[in-house]
Amino acid sequence: MKRNLLTVVVGAVIILIFGLLLFVFQVRQSEVAVVTTFGKPVQNIDQPGAYFKWPWPIQKIYKFDQRTQNFEDKFSQTLTRDNNNLIVTIYTGWKISDASAFYPKFLGSVPAAQAALENMLRNAKNAVIGQHDLSDFVNTDPKQLKFDEIEAQIQQEVQVDLTTNNYGISLEFLGLKKIELPESVTQSVFERMKADRQLLINKEQYEGEKEATIIRADADRQAAETIANAQAAAIRIRGEAEAAAAPTLRVFEKDPDLYIFLLRIEALKASMNQKTTLIFDDRTPPFDLFQHLPDNSPTNSASE
Amino acid sequence: MSEEHSHHHHPHDHDHPHDQGAEHSPSADPAPETQDASSQALSEALRSSFAVVKIVMVLMVLAFFGSGFFTVGPQEKAVILRFGKPVGEGENRLLAAGLHWSFPYPIDEVVKIPITEQQIVSSTIGWYRTTPEQELSGEELPAGPSLNPAIDGYLITGDRNIIHSRATLRYHIQDPFNFTFNFVAASNTVQNVLNNSLLYTAARFKVDDVLLNQVAAFREAVQDRVEELAEEQHLGIIVEQCDVESRPPRQLQAVFDQVTIARQNRNKALIDANSYTNEVLSQALGTSSTIINQASVTSANYVTNMVAEARRFNDLLPIYQSDPGLFTQQYLVKAMGEALTNVEKWAQPTSDNGKSTEVRLMLNREPPQPKAAAGS
Numbered sequence: 001m002k003r004n005l006l007t008v009v010v011g012a013v014i015i016l017i018f019g020l021l022l023f024v025f026q027v028r029q030s031e032v033a034v035v036t037t038f039g040k041p042v043q044n045i046d047q048p049g050a051y052f053k054w055p056w057p058i059q060k061i062y063k064f065d066q067r068t069q070n071f072e073d074k075f076s077q078t079l080t081r082d083n084n085n086l087i088v089t090i091y092t093g094w095k096i097s098d099a100s101a102f103y104p105k106f107l108g109s110v111p112a113a114q115a116a117l118e119n120m121l122r123n124a125k126n127a128v129i130g131q132h133d134l135s136d137f138v139n140t141d142p143k144q145l146k147f148d149e150i151e152a153q154i155q156q157e158v159q160v161d162l163t164t165n166n167y168g169i170s171l172e173f174l175g176l177k178k179i180e181l182p183e184s185v186t187q188s189v190f191e192r193m194k195a196d197r198q199l200l201i202n203k204e205q206y207e208g209e210k211e212a213t214i215i216r217a218d219a220d221r222q223a224a225e226t227i228a229n230a231q232a233a234a235i236r237i238r239g240e241a242e243a244a245a246a247p248t249l250r251v252f253e254k255d256p257d258l259y260i261f262l263l264r265i266e267a268l269k270a271s272m273n274q275k276t277t278l279i280f281d282d283r284t285p286p287f288d289l290f291q292h293l294p295d296n297s298p299t300n301s302a303s304e
Numbered sequence: 305m306s307e308e309h310s311h312h313h314h315p316h317d318h319d320h321p322h323d324q325g326a327e328h329s330p331s332a333d334p335a336p337e338t339q340d341a342s343s344q345a346l347s348e349a350l351r352s353s354f355a356v357v358k359i360v361m362v363l364m365v366l367a368f369f370g371s372g373f374f375t376v377g378p379q380e381k382a383v384i385l386r387f388g389k390p391v392g393e394g395e396n397r398l399l400a401a402g403l404h405w406s407f408p409y410p411i412d413e414v415v416k417i418p419i420t421e422q423q424i425v426s427s428t429i430g431w432y433r434t435t436p437e438q439e440l441s442g443e444e445l446p447a448g449p450s451l452n453p454a455i456d457g458y459l460i461t462g463d464r465n466i467i468h469s470r471a472t473l474r475y476h477i478q479d480p481f482n483f484t485f486n487f488v489a490a491s492n493t494v495q496n497v498l499n500n501s502l503l504y505t506a507a508r509f510k511v512d513d514v515l516l517n518q519v520a521a522f523r524e525a526v527q528d529r530v531e532e533l534a535e536e537q538h539l540g541i542i543v544e545q546c547d548v549e550s551r552p553p554r555q556l557q558a559v560f561d562q563v564t565i566a567r568q569n570r571n572k573a574l575i576d577a578n579s580y581t582n583e584v585l586s587q588a589l590g591t592s593s594t595i596i597n598q599a600s601v602t603s604a605n606y607v608t609n610m611v612a613e614a615r616r617f618n619d620l621l622p623i624y625q626s627d628p629g630l631f632t633q634q635y636l637v638k639a640m641g642e643a644l645t646n647v648e649k650w651a652q653p654t655s656d657n658g659k660s661t662e663v664r665l666m667l668n669r670e671p672p673q674p675k676a677a678a679g680s
Contacts, residue, residue, distance in 0.1 A: 026410070028388035030485045050387035069488045070496065075453060087453045091496040093487075093537065138507040140462035147504050173537045175500040178429050179460055179507070180453040186466060187450040190555050193465050193511075197559040201566040208570030212577035219581035223588030230592025234599030241603030245610040251617055258624045259617065261632060265639045272643035 022055040032066040034099035035059055044100035062103050068093040068172045071114055073121045075178065084134040085185065089178040090121055090154065094171050101168030113169060117158075124157035137179055151175055372405045374414055379421075381480050385413040390481070397481055417480045422544065424474050425495045429457045430502050431470040432554065447554035458553065459506035467511055469550040471526055473498045479540030486538070494539060501529035502548070514550050515560075523548040 027033045027045050035043040035051075037059050045051060046066070053059045075089045094117060096102045106112040128150055136146035155174040162169050181189065252259040272278075376382045382399040384391040384406045391397065391412075398417075406412035433455050438444045451458055451466065458466050473494065477483045483490045505525045506514065514522050527546035534541050552560040624631045 026388040028385055028413070029383075029390050031388070048385070048388040048390070065488060067486055067488045068493070070492045072496075091500070093493055134464075138460050138462050138464055140508065140510055142508055145462075145508055147507055173533075175496065175533070176503055177496060177499050178453075178457070179503060180451075180458065181460070181466075183450045183452050186458075189464070189466050190450070190553065193553075193556055194559050196465075197556065197563050200563050201559075204563065204566035204570045208566075208573040211570075212573040215574070215577035216580050216584075219577075219584040222581075223584045226585070226588040226592050227595065230595040233592075234595050237596065237599040237603050238606070241606050245607050248607075248610045248614045251614040254617075255621055255624065257628070258621060261635075262613075262617070262620075265635065269639060269643050272647050276647040278644070278647050 023052055024050055025053055025061050026050050027063065030065060030067050031063045032096055032099040033061055033063040034103045035061055036103075041100040041103060044098060046097075046099070062099065062108055064096045064099050064102065064108065066096050066099075068095045069110070071117060072177060073118050073125070075180070076122060076125075077182065078126050078129045080129055080132055080134050080137075082133040082135075085182050086129060086134070086137070087178070087180040087182065088125060088129060088176060090125060091175055091177045092117070092121065092158075092171060093173045094169055096168060097170040098168035101166050103168075105165075105167050113167070116167065117169065120158050120161045121154075124154045124161065127157060128153045147176070368408060371408050372412070373403060374406070375403050376401045376416065379418060381417045381419055383415045383417065383481060383484075385415060386411060388413070390485075415484070417484045419477060419480050422474055422476055423491060423494075423541075424472060425491055425498060426473075427471045427498045427502050428495060429499045430459045430506070431468050432456045432458070449555065451553070459503060461506050461511045461514060462508050463510045465511035466553050467506065467514055467550055468553060469502055469506060469514065469548060471498055471502050471546060471548045473530060473543065474545040474547075475541045475543045477540065478542045482538065482540040490539060493537065494534070494541060497530055497533045497537065497539070498526075498546075500533065501526045504529055511552075515552060519548075519550070522550070 025033075027048050027050075029048040031048065033045040033051075034041050035045070035053055037054070038057075039060075042059075053061060070091065071094060072089060072091045075087050077085050077087050080086055096113075102108070102113070106116070131153075132146060132150055135144060136150060139145040151174055155171055158174065159171050162171060374382070376399055378401045380401070382404065383397050384399070384404075386407070404414075406414055432444075432447070432451070434444050457468070459469050461467055475494065487493055505522060508525070509518065509522055523546065526548050527543060530546060531543050534543070551557075620631075
């Protein structure tokens with residue numbers, strides 16, 4: 001009896017294990033799964049754990065990675081509203097949010113899903129970029145820059161598309177990766193940049209010269225002012241001295257004739273510096289002495 | 305499982321012949337000794353082999369549970385998934401370095417997450433085609449007249465110029481669980497966030513600000529955008545450092561250099577002008593203090609002279625007043641004598657016949673020094 005009981009227990013354990021293997025499946029964290037009954041999706045599982053199923057061939061389980069996947073579209077040329085050709089590349093993060101919708105659409109193929117996503121991206125990109133001017137993409141004024149709006153609009157378009165078609169995919173994020181110009185345009189941009197640089201060079205030169213001139217002129221003006229102030233001060237100092245000497249001048253009033261005579265003598269002395277030529281006739285003292293020479297000398301030949 | 309199953313059966317098989325032997329031994333007395341000996345030997349052999357099997361069985365059970373031990377290295381964390389579901393909540397889900405135990409597969413599954421201290425990603429847009437080797441050796445491909453969007457990366461600035469710019473982002477993972485279980489390739493996502501940040505920031509800046517005037521502000525703006533997007537996209541990273549390098553297109557390097565030179569010249573002109581200012585002003589200050597000093601000196605002299613003259617006047621006055629004519633003559637002649645020693649003199653006698661005498665002097669001549677005898 002003991003032997004039979006043990007055999008039964010062991011048998012039960014084995015059956016239980018096989019049963020679990022047949023009837024239970026696990027969904028890992030980072031996975032979503034769909035349960036199909038005879039090929040028809042009946043249950044969507046988006047939480048990890050152990051779940052019950054009917055064994056093959058009644059029910060089948062398809063598991064998918066539900067983590068965010070990166071996808072970038074190929075670069076393509078798009079026309080903006082103001083007729084600029086832009087080459088824009090977009091990156092996205094998408095994930096499988098609803099396995100029961102995803103599985104029948106793409107038969108579980110991620111590349112097929114990405115191909116569909118790429119189509120949607122291209123359409124959304126062309127539609128949104130066509131509504132914007134180049135100045136919405138690049139602008140030094142943050143208020144006019146619509147970079148984030150453009151990204152949000154494209155994401156919105158794609159999201160609407162995804163929801164309408166019920167792809168079981170959700171777009172986690174979307175951003176512009178590259179904004180470039182057609183190759184021929186870069187050359188003309190270079191030409192313009194070169195011209196801009198040349199203008200800048202000239203401007204630096206002229207402004208530099210102008211500023212330097214202003215600074216120098218200002219320096220000269222300040223210097224002239226300083227000297228003029230000094231001269232004014234000098235005049236004031238002399239005036240003060242003259243005022244101080246004024247009482248002394250009264251002395252000369254005692255005999256102005258003598259004073260004027262003395263002044264004239266001083267002036268005479270002052271004017272007789274070197275490099276002066278004086279011509280006198282013989283009536284001027286002290287040369288008038290020559291007039292009183294004896295008459296017997298030859299008179300007319302002296303001057304010749 | 306099938307092994308365990310067979311283990312359970314062997315002990316029964318072992319008990320069975322043992323019991324049989326016990327029952328048979330009294331009745332089998334007349335049986336030949338050899339048969340009894342052989343069956344005994346057989347049961348001995350069976351018993352010992354069952355013992356071995358028992359030990360093996362115990363070892364296997366131990367091995368089964370022992371296989372649940374695992375170590376987590378210093379550069380990694382681990383998460384136990386029980387029936388696919390992480391064990392624990394929040395931070396507790398992450399097992400630190402050390403020895404741990406879990407139920408063996410298929411109950412538990414251990415997922416190890418490498419967490420290197422610092423992750424580095426570099427931007428993949430914005431720079432012309434080159435490799436680090438080419439850059440180091442200086443053997444980069446020559447720049448063509450235009451940029452091919454399929455090959456050459458570049459950015460368009462807010463003022464619609466083309467520049468090259470690249471960034472390197474250093475970050476660490478704040479939430480390794482999220483990084484592993486929510487993203488297929490999270491580092492690629494970080495890279496695209498960095499690319500987008502460069503693109504976005506360049507679209508707001510002027511070319512001169514990126515390259516020269518606001519290099520630091522540009523770098524900060526890129527980093528701010530990275531942090532903002534990382535937050536929005538729940539990347540769970542912490543940015544440590546974001547380095548940005550920018551340069552003008554190689555096609556325009558020469559003309560950009562000329563601008564730099566023009567700027568330097570301008571600065572030099574300013575410096576020169578400022579030093580001129582200093583020079584002129586200090587000269588002017590010197591001159592003005594000289595003027596004022598001179599004025600002070602002359603003023604002092606003037607007053608002194610005036611006083612002296614007044615004294616002389618007072619002295620001369622009585623002499624003059626006693627005979628003004630004589631004094632004047634005397635004084636004048638004396639003064640003339642003093643004055644005339646230093647000048648060139650011509651004495652022209654009065655002509656007796658009343659005709660005026662004509663004297664011709666050459667103007668603009670250099671009057672001779674005294675003593676030198678020269679004439680016109």
